[in-house]
Every structure is written in structure tokens, then in C-alpha cells.
Amino acid sequence: MSRDSTLLLLNKGHVEVLLSPDEVVVAVRESFLLHYEQKGRLFPVVRERLGTGGIFGIKSGDVEAHGLLGFKAAGFWPGNRLVGSEPHQATIVLIDPHSGRPICVIDGNAITTIRTGAAGALGLAMLARPESTTMCVFGTGVQAQIQTRFALDVLPSLRHVQYMTSGGGRDPEFESLFASRCEVKPAGNANAAVAASDVVITATPGRSVLFDCSAVCGGTHISCIGADTRGKRELPAGLLERASVYVDDSVQSVEIGELQWAPTVSCSEFGEVLANGLRVPRTSQEITIFDLTGLALQDLVVARMLYMFAGEEGVGTTVEWPW
Incomplete structure (x- = not known):
């Protein structure tokens, strides 16, 4: 089965296995530079309050030279605390820019946490x-x-x-x-x-x-x-x-x-x-x-890195996703 007819799923456990703080700092640094050099685009942010009491957002963008396209759907649901769960929720989707087909769906909670920490670290250092x-x-x-x-x-x-x-x-x-x-x-x-x-x-x-x-x-x-x-x-x-x-x-x-x-x-x-x-x-x-x-580019560059690591190490769940 060719890879373009499958979809890779990376859940929380997969992400935690693949994440390395030092490598995330490198990826976040790259995302800042891509943004500054205008090699990566940020699309308009969606950030809306919901009747459920939550906040829903979408951050998206692309890096044409890297074949990188995708978005993060994320937000804040304070009611999750009542059931012992994390109020911040995020899901990242990587998309093939040539066909529009999704190639990877990733639990974005840990990515959001650590890429924000890495951005803060770079700020403190400079x-x-x-x-x-x-x-x-x-x-x-x-x-x-x-x-x-x-x-x-x-x-x-x-x-x-x-x-x-x-x-x-x-x-x-x-x-x-x-x-x-x-x-x-x-x-x-x-x-x-x-x-x-x-x-x-x-x-x-x-x-x-x-x-x-x-x-x-x-x-x-x-x-x-x-x-x-x-x-x-x-x-x-x-x-x-x-x-x-x-x-x-x-x-x-x-x-x-x-x-x-x-x-x-x-x-x-x-x-x-x-x-x-x-x-x-x-x-x-x-x-x-x-x-x-x-920045959406932070999420996408880190997600691309994890997608590559997952392929190299055989991590994740692959499902059929035929055209």
C-alpha cells in the first residue's frame, strides 16, 4: 500500500515518545526564521468563543519550499477540569500541498506545550x-x-x-x-x-x-x-x-x-x-x-519533525485512507 493512500495517526503516547526538548528548540528557532525570511506563511487566525463555554481556534500556514501545509485546531475548555482532564486541547493535521490529502493527524497538546516553552526559552536567551x-x-x-x-x-x-x-x-x-x-x-x-x-x-x-x-x-x-x-x-x-x-x-x-x-x-x-x-x-x-x-509555523515545523521521526522509527498507527 503506497503511503499516499494511508493516514498516519500519532496519539499522545506516540508524541511523547518522539518529542525531544532540544530538537523542539531547534525546530521552533527554524520556524521563527522561516517567518522572518517570509519563507513561511501564516494564514488568518480563527479564535472564537463557544456557547459551551469553550474557546475554539484554528492556526494554519504553509512553507512552500518544504512541501509543508497544515493546521492546528485547538482551544480551551475549562469544563474539562470537572472530569479531571486537561482544558487545553489541540489536534494538528499535516496535508499534502500537491493533492490536498491529509497525511498525518497528531495529538497536539504536548506539541503546543513544549513548542511554547521552547519559544519562551529562546526569548529568555536573547x-x-x-x-x-x-x-x-x-x-x-x-x-x-x-x-x-x-x-x-x-x-x-x-x-x-x-x-x-x-x-x-x-x-x-x-x-x-x-x-x-x-x-x-x-x-x-x-x-x-x-x-x-x-x-x-x-x-x-x-x-x-x-x-x-x-x-x-x-x-x-x-x-x-x-x-x-x-x-x-x-x-x-x-x-x-x-x-x-x-x-x-x-x-x-x-x-x-x-x-x-x-x-x-x-x-x-x-x-x-x-x-x-x-x-x-x-x-x-x-x-x-x-x-x-x-505561530502556526511552530506547530507545523515540529509536527513535520515528528512525522519524519515516526516514519524512521515505525511509530504510530497507519490506517487506510483511499482516494
Whole structure:
């Protein structure tokens, strides 16, 4: 049976076997460069609230030179928590650009988590002060965990991590993940924790502003993850105007990211930073912000990598998909 008459299915278990954090960082870096060099296209984002209480989105794009075409259907269903399941859900589909036939369907949850973590890691490596020792993380869920893990990898000087939960209490599970690598403890007050931190990571559902603008001191770097839909925000009014702002995509940031609240603020796309190949020069008092809304190219480049690995290692379930 020829491969073009079959469909490869990669479930959660397959993806977890194939994923390598280091290789994902390489793939995400490639996606930023493809975007900057205009070799990869991003199609208009779909992001809509549902009557069920969920949020449904589609991110899609292509890289013609690589024969890469596809989309990720994803969103946020808070009701899943009531049955002990993950509220973020994602499915990635790779499509043959010559025939329009689907070639691979992949569980996208782990891919979304780790590619966002990898993007955050690249941002910290290029934008944050390398001597940073203190960090504050808003959120303790899956995305906060992966962002913290990568932050400790790329900023080895980090020694102290404070975190904020939605209820303001402790999260023993989060602490246990990082206790061997740094001092980790709950923050008693959001503003005080931000003021004491060199790095701030916001990884919440983006329902409301998390801290006051006046709490952010010169020299701070902030990575923003939670604003990915119209109406969402994590940063206070006036902060973007004080900072050097970097985005994964300028259009998306204005449409669904933090720049929807300050669309006239100038920004730089992060792909240009990577293309220059040098850590961004910054003054000791400069505030930098990286607004990550997530690129379809990140999902597709990582998915293509897994598809290739799966073929080499015989991983996945192949089903007949005749013309």
C-alpha cells in the first residue's frame, strides 16, 4: 500500500515518545526564521468563543519550499477540569500541498506545550539579562511548568523562583518539580514578587491584569503567554509603553495578544533577533517584554519533525485512507 493512500495517526503516547526538548528548540528557532525570511506563511487566525463555554481556534500556514501545509485546531475548555482532564486541547493535521490529502493527524497538546516553552526559552536567551537570579511565575499549570523548566535551563544563574496561584496559596506539586534546582516558594504579594524579580513569566488563562505597572522595575524581562484571544490580558495599562516590546508576530499580537490593548506601541518581531544571531543589547534599566501568541509555523515545523521521526522509527498507527 503506497503511503499516499494511508493516514498516519500519532496519539499522545506516540508524541511523547518522539518529542525531544532540544530538537523542539531547534525546530521552533527554524520556524521563527522561516517567518522572518517570509519563507513561511501564516494564514488568518480563527479564535472564537463557544456557547459551551469553550474557546475554539484554528492556526494554519504553509512553507512552500518544504512541501509543508497544515493546521492546528485547538482551544480551551475549562469544563474539562470537572472530569479531571486537561482544558487545553489541540489536534494538528499535516496535508499534502500537491493533492490536498491529509497525511498525518497528531495529538497536539504536548506539541503546543513544549513548542511554547521552547519559544519562551529562546526569548529568555536573547532578551533577558544573563545574570538574572530571581524569577516570578504567574500560574502553576502545564505551561507555567514548562516555561520554568526552560528558564532554569537557559538562565543558569536563576536561584530563586516565586510563584502565584489563582487562589494565592501553595502548590506542592509545582514546588516539587523544581526544588532540587532552585529555591521555590509561593509569593505572598504579586506586586512585591514582581518588584523583586529579574524575570517575570505570566502563564495564566488571561482573565485579568496580574500586577500593577508601578511594580515593574528597570531591568526586568517579562514573557507573556496567556493573552491569546480577543479580550484576554495579563499586563497592566501603561507597561507596554515603558518597555522594549518583542512579539512572535506583529499582526497576531495586535489581534489577540497584549498589543490589542496598546496597538500603537512599536514592537519588533523576534525572528529578526534570531536572524541577527546576537543577544539583544540592553541597558541595565531597560524593561523588555516578549508577547507570545503562538505561530502556526511552530506547530507545523515540529509536527513535520515528528512525522519524519515516526516514519524512521515505525511509530504510530497507519490506517487506510483511499482516494
